[in-house]
Amino acid sequence: MTAAQPTEIPPQYAPAEVEGRRYRFWEERGLFTADAAAAAPAFSIVIPPPNVTGTLHIGHALDHTLIDALVRRRRMQGYNALWLPGMDHAGIATQNVVERELAKDGLSRHDLGREAFVERVWQWKAASGGAILGQMRRLGDSVDWSRERFTMDEGLSRAVQTIFKRLFDDGLIYRAQRIINWCPRCLTALSDIEVDHTDDEGELVTVRYGDGPGAVEVATTRVETMLGDTAVAVHPDDPRYSRLVGTEVELPLSGRRIPVVADPHVDPEFGTGAVKVTPAHDPDDFEIGRRHDLPSLTVMDERGVITAHGPFQGLDRFEARPAVLAALREDGRVVAERRPYLHAVGHCQRCGTTVEPRLSLQWFVKVGPLAKAAGDAVRDGRVRIHPPQLAARYFDWVDDMHDWCISRQLWWGHRIPVWYSPDGDVVCVGPDEEPPAGEGWRQDPDVLDTWFSSALWPFSTLGWPDDTADLRTFYPTSVLVTGYDILFFWVARMMMFGLYAMTATDPPGPGPARTDPAAAVPFRTVALHGLVRDQYGKKMSKSRGNTVDPLDWIDRFGADATRFTLARGASPGSDVAVSEEWVAGARNFCNKLWNAARFALLNGADAAAELPAPAALTVADRWILSRLAAVTAEADELFEHFEFGKACDALYHFAWDEFCDWYLELAKPALSGGVWGGSPPGPALGGGDPAAAAGTRAVLGHVLDRLLRLIHPVMPFVTDELWTHLTGGESVMAATWPGRIADGASAMPALSRDLAAEAEIEALMRLVTQVRRFRSDQGLRPSQPVPATLSGIEATPLAGHETAIRALLRLAAPGEGFAPTASVQAEGVTVQLDTAAAIDLGAERRRLEKDLSAARADVEAAERKLANPSFVERAPQAVVDKNRERLAAAQAEIARLEERLAALPQAR
RNA sequence: GGGCGAUUGGCUCAGCGGGAGAGCGCCUCGUUCACACCGAGGAGGUCACUGGUUCGAUCCCAGUAUCGCCCACCA
Numbered sequence: 013m014t015a016a017q018p019t020e021i022p023p024q025y026a027p028a029e030v031e032g033r034r035y036r037f038w039e040e041r042g043l044f045t046a047d048a049a050a051a052a053p054a055f056s057i058v059i060p061p062p063n064v065t066g067t068l069h070i071g072h073a074l075d076h077t078l079i080d081a082l083v084r085r086r087r088m089q090g091y092n093a094l095w096l097p098g099m100d101h102a103g104i105a106t107q108n109v110v111e112r113e114l115a116k117d118g119l120s121r122h123d124l125g126r127e128a129f130v131e132r133v134w135q136w137k138a139a140s141g142g143a144i145l146g147q148m149r150r151l152g153d154s155v156d157w158s159r160e161r162f163t164m165d166e167g168l169s170r171a172v173q174t175i176f177k178r179l180f181d182d183g184l185i186y187r188a189q190r191i192i193n194w195c196p197r198c199l200t201a202l203s204d205i206e207v208d209h210t211d212d213e214g215e216l217v218t219v220r221y222g223d224g225p226g227a228v229e230v231a232t233t234r235v236e237t238m239l240g241d242t243a244v245a246v247h248p249d250d251p252r253y254s255r256l257v258g259t260e261v262e263l264p265l266s267g268r269r270i271p272v273v274a275d276p277h278v279d280p281e282f283g284t285g286a287v288k289v290t291p292a293h294d295p296d297d298f299e300i301g302r303r304h305d306l307p308s309l310t311v312m313d314e315r316g317v318i319t320a321h322g323p324f325q326g327l328d329r330f331e332a333r334p335a336v337l338a339a340l341r342e343d344g345r346v347v348a349e350r351r352p353y354l355h356a357v358g359h360c361q362r363c364g365t366t367v368e369p370r371l372s373l374q375w376f377v378k379v380g381p382l383a384k385a386a387g388d389a390v391r392d393g394r395v396r397i398h399p400p401q402l403a404a405r406y407f408d409w410v411d412d413m414h415d416w417c418i419s420r421q422l423w424w425g426h427r428i429p430v431w432y433s434p435d436g437d438v439v440c441v442g443p444d445e446e447p448p449a450g451e452g453w454r455q456d457p458d459v460l461d462t463w464f465s466s467a468l469w470p471f472s473t474l475g476w477p478d479d480t481a482d483l484r485t486f487y488p489t490s491v492l493v494t495g496y497d498i499l500f501f502w503v504a505r506m507m508m509f510g511l512y513a514m515t516a517t518d519p520p521g522p523g524p525a526r527t528d529p530a531a532a533v534p535f536r537t538v539a540l541h542g543l544v545r546d547q548y549g550k551k552m553s554k555s556r557g558n559t560v561d562p563l564d565w566i567d568r569f570g571a572d573a574t575r576f577t578l579a580r581g582a583s584p585g586s587d588v589a590v591s592e593e594w595v596a597g598a599r600n601f602c603n604k605l606w607n608a609a610r611f612a613l614l615n616g617a618d619a620a621a622e623l624p625a626p627a628a629l630t631v632a633d634r635w636i637l638s639r640l641a642a643v644t645a646e647a648d649e650l651f652e653h654f655e656f657g658k659a660c661d662a663l664y665h666f667a668w669d670e671f672c673d674w675y676l677e678l679a680k681p682a683l684s685g686g687v688w689g690g691s692p693p694g695p696a697l698g699g700g701d702p703a704a705a706a707g708t709r710a711v712l713g714h715v716l717d718r719l720l721r722l723i724h725p726v727m728p729f730v731t732d733e734l735w736t737h738l739t740g741g742e743s744v745m746a747a748t749w750p751g752r753i754a755d756g757a758s759a760m761p762a763l764s765r766d767l768a769a770e771a772e773i774e775a776l777m778r779l780v781t782q783v784r785r786f787r788s789d790q791g792l793r794p795s796q797p798v799p800a801t802l803s804g805i806e807a808t809p810l811a812g813h814e815t816a817i818r819a820l821l822r823l824a825a826p827g828e829g830f831a832p833t834a835s836v837q838a839e840g841v842t843v844q845l846d847t848a849a850a851i852d853l854g855a856e857r858r859r860l861e862k863d864l865s866a867a868r869a870d871v872e873a874a875e876r877k878l879a880n881p882s883f884v885e886r887a888p889q890a891v892v893d894k895n896r897e898r899l900a901a902a903q904a905e906i907a908r909l910e911e912r913l914a915a916l917p918q919a920r
Numbered sequence: 921g922g923g924c925g926a927u928u929g930g931c932u933c934a935g936c937g938g939g940a941g942a943g944c945g946c947c948u949c950g951u952u953c954a955c956a957c958c959g960a961g962g963a964g965g966u967c968a969c970u971g972g973u974u975c976g977a978u979c980c981c982a983g984u985a986u987c988g989c990c991c992a993c994c995a
Contacts, residue, residue: 023955191993209992216995232995245995279994287995296993356992369993404924405990412991496990547932547944549988580943581933586925587989589932593944600957611954658934661942676954781961788949788961795952822952873939882975883938891938898939 021613021737025606027570030733035149038732043087043745044154046094048481053754055091056486057083058470059155060494060502061163063102064140065109068147070544070552070578071495073562074588076153077575078541078656079493081725084154085651086490088721088749090757094486096473097148097155099141101164103425103462104198104206104362110136110424126423133424137162147563152571152728154745159482161473163465164426170443171472172426172465174522175513177442180430184378185418187430187438191295192417194370195360196316196329200421201374202360203461204414205500207367212357218284218348219340221270222261228253228272229347231283233355234293235340236332238263239320240311241270243289245300248274250285264345265336266322273304292371308371316368329368375419375428375458379508383413385515386507394530395507397538398654399585402496409500410507418461425459432456442522443477467505470534471514477523484524487514492535495543496585503538510534539654540585544578547591565595572727573599579726580660584653601664602730605723608672609734612712615683619713619739621706626766630704631812632678633711634769639670640715641763647722648751656726663723671715674777678816682708713738718750718760772809775839779810780820782838787821789855790834790847797824799846801832808840837908857916864909870902 038044046056057079062072079095087093110133111121121129141162148155161168179185193202214233221228221244228244241263246253253272260269270289277300278287291301292308301308311320316329323339324332340346358367387410389395390403397403419428429441434452441447447455465472470492474483488510492503514532516525526532545551546558553559565574576598581588626634643666650659682704717739724731724744735744753759784794792798800823802814810817817823823845832844834851874895877883884892 021954024957230995234995277994282994289995294993294995296995299993355995401924408923408991500990545932549932583934586933591932591944594932596957597943600955603955603957607955607958609954614954661934665942672954673959784960785962791949794950794960819952870939877938877976880975884975886975887938895938 021610023607023610025570025603025730027572027602027729028567031150031152031566031571031729034729034732035152038154038743038745039157041743043743044095044156045158046092046156046486048485050092050485052090052092052756054094054485054490055083055086056094056096056489057491057493058096058473058489059098060492060498061098061100061161061466061469062144063105064099064137064144065102065105066140067143068151068562070560070562070565070590072147073151073574074541074544074578074582075493075495076148076151077578077726078539078582078654080151080153080575080728081579081651081656082491082493084725084728084745085749086754087154087745088724088747089752090748090754092485094159095153095155096159096161096486097145097153097157098161098469098473099137099144099163100466101137101162101425101462103420103422103459104200105462106133106136107422107424108198108362121423129423150563150566150571152575154728159473163462163469167475168465168468168472169426171468171476172460173429173441173443174477175468175509176429176460176464177440178521179377179512180440184382185375186378187373187375189371189373190376190417191292191298191369191371192374193358193367194314194372195363195365196314196368197363197365198360198422199314201370201372201417201419202367203417203463206361207358208361209356209358211354213352214355214357215337215349215351216283216353216355217337217340217346217350219264219288219345220347221263221288226256226259226261228256228261228286229284230286230288232288233353234333235336236318236324236329237290237293237311238288238336239266239318239322239324240290240292240309241288242291242301242306242309243270243304244272244286245275245278245289245304246272246286247278247280248276250278250280252280253286264343265339271304271306273300273306275300275303293369295369298369298371310371312368312370314370374417375430375456377416377418379413379416382508382512383410383504385511386410386504389507389511389529389533394533395536395538398540402499402540402585405496406499406504410504413504416461418464419456419458420461421457422459425462426465428456428458428460430456463501463505466502467509468513470506470510476513479524488531488533489535491537491539493539493541496540497543499540506534541582542585542587545587545589547589547593549587549589560590569595569599570602570729572602572730576601576660576727579656580664582656583658584655601668602727604668604672605720605727605730605734608667608676609716609720609738611676612716613737615679615712616709617713617716617738618706618709619717621710621713623710623714623761624703624707628703629707629711630678630682631769631772632675632682632816633708634766635773636671636675636715637711637763638766638770639666640718641765644718644722644750644763648749651725652752660726663719663726667719667723671719674773675715677820678773679708679712681816681819683712720744721747721750772813775808776810776813776817779839779841779843780817783821783823783836783843786834786836786845786856786859789859790851791855792847795822797822798848799824799826799830801826801830801844803842803844805841810839810841835912837912853916857913860909860913860916864906864913867902867905867909870898871906874899874902 060075062068083093083095114120124132176185193207195202216231216233217235218229218231221230230244244261246257256272257274260271263270277296289297289300289306291298291306292310293312311318312329313319318324318327318332324335327335359365360367387407390397390406397406431439431441431448431453439448447453470489471483471487474480474487476483511532513523514525516527543551550556550558562574573595577590577595578588581590643662646662647659650662720731720735721744732744735741741747748760750760805811805814830846833847835842835844877895878899
């Protein structure tokens with residue numbers, strides 16, 4: 013027997029000491045590196061590329077924890093697992109960040125010029141990107157660093173150009189004069205989803221146009237745009253206005269005469285039923301203008317400043333509004349004013365500025381056929397969205413998508429590969445083509461929406477348009493793990509472009525493609541998680557001051573604790589609430605594992621030994637192996653369905669409640685091989701039996717070995733540190749997963765359930781808990797030995813467990829003058845205790861009465877049910893039987909309790 | 921204006937057509953040789969409200985209320 017010496021293993025886990033060392037080891041051994049030529053089935057995940065705008069936040073930590081857990085498990089299962097890392101240039105977001113940096117020095121990007129500015133952004137990218145990579149290492153991300161990509165690296169830029177050219181040639185990219193969302197601060201076009209709507213306070217003003225019988229009143233929230241009105245529209249069937257259609261009215265403040273047109277888009281119920289039409293500054297009006305061939309008058313520049321000649325020229329749009337209104341009032345034109353008037357107003361997602369609808373020439377993707385294909389792939393099951401209820405949102409969006417404005421008036425991003433000649437010729441240049449030669453050709457100055465390149469991520473990162481081994485092996489990727497908040501931004505667009513690029517066509521498009529439609533999808537499953545929230549369920553934000561820096565938690569609690577906190581809260585599609593108490597609890601769990609392993613190591617746990625046959629094991633050994641079998645199957649299944657929270661919970665409770673709290677206590681007699689708790693060892697738990705001791709050391713080693721493997725995907729560092737100590741193996745990362753494994757991989761020996769052992773130990777647990785409760789009620793200190801007899805135990809399944817029970821309960825052998833003062837009955841055993849003092853009759857009576865009323869309630873409920881013929885007739889037999897058993901048990905309990913209550917006053 | 925989801929102990933959340941669960945917090949006790957980042961015991965909930973279906977509803981259905989999220993070109 014190994015003497016339990018004070019040891020070099022400290023009693024507390026110190027993450028900082030372990031994490032860096034373990035990560036370097038994994039990396040040096042190439043344990044993260046996937047092999048495109050490997051025979052094992054492939055499993056691949058591409059990282060949702062973090063923006064190079066700053067550093068990772070706790071939401072990234074959640075995403076990375078879940079992905080890493082999936083990948084680590086698959087790797088252990090024997091898959092050829094790849095987690096491909098990389099980052100996103102994040103066009104407008106990054107440009108804004110760098111512009112803000114410049115602004116600190118009083119500079120604008122125009123002071124630097126395009127080339128120098130872009131160079132400056134690259135410097136920023138290097139710094140921010142470096143920080144992000146460092147954070148990923150701290151988190152323990154098992155990414156294949158040899159395959160790291162960036163959306164603007166050479167290969168990906170070639171993929172962007174390739175697909176742009178193909179879309180252009182297919183007529184799916186076009187350039188058009190349209191009303192688009194314009195940010196007057198960022199000075200660029202935005203797509204619909206880059207606009208956030210909020211209900212803002214405005215004013216609804218009713219203005220009279222024209223005079224006399226031909227006058228018409230219109231309602232508007234934006235009086236300043238009337239400078240650009242070119243019509244008034246009414247509904248064709250509106251009898252109030254039918255006589256006016258075709259006439260002209262005079263536009264106030266300008267004297268221009270504009271026509272009254274009839275258009276079905278007008279809602280006769282709203283306002284006055286007549287609407288002013290400003291085709292250059294409102295998307296609806298633009299459409300009306302098109303239908304009626306109205307001129308478009310642009311009265312605002314790109315910064316939102318009025319350009320129309322007259323008294324308002326040079327005013328900002330928000331200054332112009334009250335000015336125009338005042339002028340209208342002066343003219344007696346204002347019929348009614350309603351304020352406050354709440355209405356949805358669009359804001360730039362990146363800077364919050366109110367978006368201005370602006371007529372301009374932009375590039376668009378014609379999304380019709382692409383979106384149809386993206387919807388169909390989910391509809392026909394080639395791609396599964398998890399949890400399924402989020403698929404409804406996906407369909408809503410994909411099935412009714414507007415054309416996608418992809419040009420941005422920015423400098424940071426992929427330059428649009430189109431060239432213009434002075435004569436108006438337009439040439440789209442492919443990746444291997446030279447720009448057109450000759451005088452005066454100019455490339456389009458705009459760049460592409462950052463989501464354009466993100467949409468190619470699952471295949472551009474694998475080498476597309478080249479026919480690479482990586483692409484052949486790892487596409488389609490297995491799972492896409494990301495937050496539901498970017499379902500539209502990213503997931504839907506990857507679907508559109510993945511299917512477009514990777515579906516074989518006739519004639520073939522550029523790059524390799526798949527003839528099997530199921531192999532063309534960018535990923536087979538989309539696993540959506542939620543947002544990280546604070547302990548009150550509130551969204552984290554800098555203004556609330558409730559954000560969490562993952563590095564701060566990693567420094568203070570360890571990466572494993574941080575990961576466990578996030579994973580334990582993760583349910584598919586729902587948000588995760590975290591707080592410092594939670595991560596402290598997770599840190600405690602790490603420490604619990606640490607000490608369980610420390611105990612095992614000190615007691616000669618032997619993971620390498622052959623497991624003895626059940627007959628040669630103690631009941632406790634058989635029980636914990638059976639419980640391990642159960643929790644292995646359970647956790648395995650839960651991980652498979654992205655139920656990280658439940659998997660963590662199952663493992664946590666097994667490790668703490670069953671393995672540590674009961675099994676380690678029960679194993680002590682066998683391990684110590686001698687005196688334990690002051691009592692001689694008993695046979696059932698193998699005390700004093702060398703064979704049983706060896707068996708228990710083997711079981712202890714095996715259970716801990718498998719448990720560490722099961723927890724490793726979520727808590728990689730502490731499990732690896734402990735596992736290597738315990739087994740002498742190189743890394744648990746490379747060990748076999750105890751549950752299901754990949755085809756062709758070799759599994760661990762299966763464990764089976766042992767229900768007899770489970771029942772026996774559960775009975776022991778109930779008895780021990782009952783007596784502990786009595787001791788606690790009586791104020792007996794846990795450490796104080798109490799002489800007691802256990803009568804009737806020989807006739808119960810607990811017959812062999814008397815020593816264990818005595819030890820767990822600190823019950824001493826009855827000595828001379830043994831005089832029991834109280835008894836506790838449970839599991840067919842009567843425990844008579846000599847408390848050496850009068851027991852607290854009040855406490856005992858209260859306890860017994862409480863138990864009695866609970867038992868009576870049980871009897872009443874069961875009787876009521878069983879007295880109901882419909883219940884007996886129609887309920888499942890098992891349920892009826894269960895109630896009969898409950899009734900009998902409760903009745904017996906009542907008899908016992910009444911007896912003891914009656915005996916109570918006689919007790920000493 | 922549409923759509924989706926939620927409402928369970930103090931807080932955050934599981935659960936589910938047959939006697940309400942966890943973590944944290946709270947109370948009591950504790951220097952038993954893995955761990956005080958611990959151990960033992962305990963208190964605490966008419967499962968939002970109203971109806972319906974059912975032998976039986978926290979669970980299914982309808983409505984109400986409150987909250988949250990997503991989408992939206994009604995000026």
